[in-house]
Amino acid sequence: MKDVIPIQTNNTETIAVSKNSKNIYQQAIDTFSNFCRARSLFVLHYCTGCGAIELPPAMTSRFDMERLGIQPMVTPRQADILLITGYVSIKTLKRVILTYEQMQGPKYVIGICSCTVNGGMYWQSYATAKVLSEYLPVDMYIAGCMPRPEAVLTGLQQLMKKIEKGEANSWENYFKRYDYYLGNQQHLFGDTWHTPTDILEEARHYHLYGAESTGNNTARLIKYTVEHDLTKLDAPLREKDSMTKRGKK
Amino acid sequence: MSGQHIFLELILMPLLAFMIGLFLVLMMRKVRARIERRVGPPFLQPLWDIIKLYVKKMQISHGVIHDLGIIMLLGGYITAEVFLPVPGMSGFTSQGDIITLIYLMMVPSLGLALGVGQCANPNGSIGISRALTAMLAYDIPFIVVIAGACLYYGTTDLTEIIALQKSQQWGLLSMPILALAGLIAIHAMLGKEPFEIYVAPAEIATGPMVEMSGKYLGSLFVMQCLQIYTITVLYTSLFLGGGYTWFDFIPKLFLVALLPVMITVIFPRYKTDDVLRWLWKWPTGLALLGLAIVVLQG
Incomplete structure (x- = not known):
């Protein structure tokens, strides 16, 4: 059956939304909403890959995510960010998609490690999904094998800037x-x-x-x-x- | 008291409760972070969290009872605020005494049970059954403490209790055993470790909050602010002499909230039956002892 459905690799750029229809009050409310969204991010970790080991130091006393307003949450309903660390096997991807669909928008996906970017060292494997953004709209990739906590926090801060500008609409x-x-x-x-x-x-x-x-x-x-x-x-x-x-x- | 005046108080009292509650939540998170040697959240973090949750673009409701349950739990605490005397404002304190207040403080738990029940999530159901079990556990010592305090002062009116403490001495000094039992009971009411059985993120995925998203979770965050405020104000009124002005009232609230937070971080979590057993043994025993002393003195 897999032969019947070819993989599609067309561009995944955000489809522009016309902003002309909003008046000045709506724009002010949107700006303030984005300001708050960027300062409060609840993260749901999907840690089946090796990149998961970089998250405890990012959360605890050494780097402390909470000073940026980022805190871990335990269910997809409460979370804003789905953080996928490392390779996603095909079986895992099903769970990731189920989780993602239960999250409430605006929601963001961050792929950590090379494996989510292009398959990384598992690119020859029959059992892993290679490019995460073909299956889910990914907002931010943090490349590296594995990225250090500094890189994770830098990535999160870049996402916060994107959210504040209102550009994280993928x-x-x-x-x-x-x-x-x-x-x-x-x-x-x-x-x-x-x-x-x-x-x-x-x-x-x-x-x-x-x-x-x-x-x-x-x-x-x-x-x-x-x-x-x-x-x-x-x-x-x-x-x-x-x-x-x-x-x- | 004029109608206009009481109307103003009805709006101001819950609003002030929410604002002070935000800072109490901030202090709790900050103290916990400092004990764990972290920096902790920024100054307005609790507010950003709540606004962010209310402006989520997608909201999942699980039905009418889910919506009503959330309104009930917020309404219970908002109503409770106008029965709590604060410096300069007494609201409906003289119309409804401390017994009304205890009734109102049970409404949010029942609202939460209704709302979570419709989510049909097993983690939520386990969480809410644990929350009601915990309520059963901490309400027994809490009510004995309140009964002892009311017997000592000879009234159930909170404004009179505060006036009596101003003319004599603080409840903390006149009945220290009851004050200690009350402190343990409010630790359990705040749902902090070791009594954190119904949130338990690693075990039942935050229990009652498991299916809450967007404004529903935001309402629970608001409820948390009001809950901490209500409990600390009640304890302050009973044992720390209420407040003469806002300048000595607010530090007392923060002190009452600080004591549980300072010791909560070192504890793991009890099992549900252990919470029940422990709370019915030690704080209830202390409260009954305190009550006996009050009765024998009287």
């Missing part, structure tokens, strides 16, 4: 270009891949639905969920090409 891409990300996920996991979170419905609800949200890959997902009766049939919003709700696996 989480919106997951909704706007869901077809692309889903296609690459299906490339690895097969065309029966589905998660409990209904991304397309969320995209509609939060006005993030774009031309690239649906396509061949989402059609495959919808076909699968309809065939296996995972759709809620009584949902009034159901259309031919859309799926309103998916049940749990």
